[in-house]
Amino acid sequence: MTEKHDDKHQPQAEGKTKPQTEGKAVHGADDEQLRVNKIENGIVLDHLPPGSALKVLDALGVTAEFPGTVSILMKSPSSRHGLKDLVKIEGKALGKTELDRAALLAPHSTVNVIKGFKVVEKYRVSVADEVKDVVRCPNNKCVTNAEGKSIFRVEERNPLKLRCAYCERLYHAAELASPAHAQG
Numbered sequence: 001m002t003e004k005h006d007d008k009h010q011p012q013a014e015g016k017t018k019p020q021t022e023g024k025a026v027h028g029a030d031d032e033q034l035r036v037n038k039i040e041n042g043i044v045l046d047h048l049p050p051g052s053a054l055k056v057l058d059a060l061g062v063t064a065e066f067p068g069t070v071s072i073l074m075k076s077p078s079s080r081h082g083l084k085d086l087v088k089i090e091g092k093a094l095g096k097t098e099l100d101r102a103a104l105l106a107p108h109s110t111v112n113v114i115k116g117f118k119v120v121e122k123y124r125v126s127v128a129d130e131v132k133d134v135v136r137c138p139n140n141k142c143v144t145n146a147e148g149k150s151i152f153r154v155e156e157r158n159p160l161k162l163r164c165a166y167c168e169r170l171y172h173a174a175e176l177a178s179p180a181h182a183q184g
């Protein structure tokens, strides 16, 4: 363990104190509210791999222009295993293609559909053995890009790797799910 020893030589900002409210701990119900807002209608994606939330939002097409409230919790302790990310998206319905794309990044995540502050539907995402017309092939010369179609077959599950059925290149799932390769 090492520590810096120059503390006593640090210049002190005399006569300029911080406002008392800044950095003050908040207790009670507000605490929970500060961490994640409850949403009325929308979706909650839970059990995302730690650090994946921003990429998942990209894959879902949720950008800065998205009008709804988006809450992101990254690297939160999970009851299931280790750390997890979680995103709450107000006013968002998920299409199958968006879900399939997100599943490539977060194959073990859970989707909660919220209506009137209640969970009305809950399911695990899944990656089918064949992923069709969900993402573009990153190979620019691949014939599928001109046709606007694609088929990838799962070759490995852990980590998730898929092979293009046409040019036969093998990709990590995360490479396919990046927005530059999103289809539609």
Ligand SMILES: [Zn+2]
Pocket (backbone or CB within 6 Å): 137, 138, 139, 142, 143, 144, 164, 165, 166, 167, 168, 169
């Ligand atoms: Zn290809």
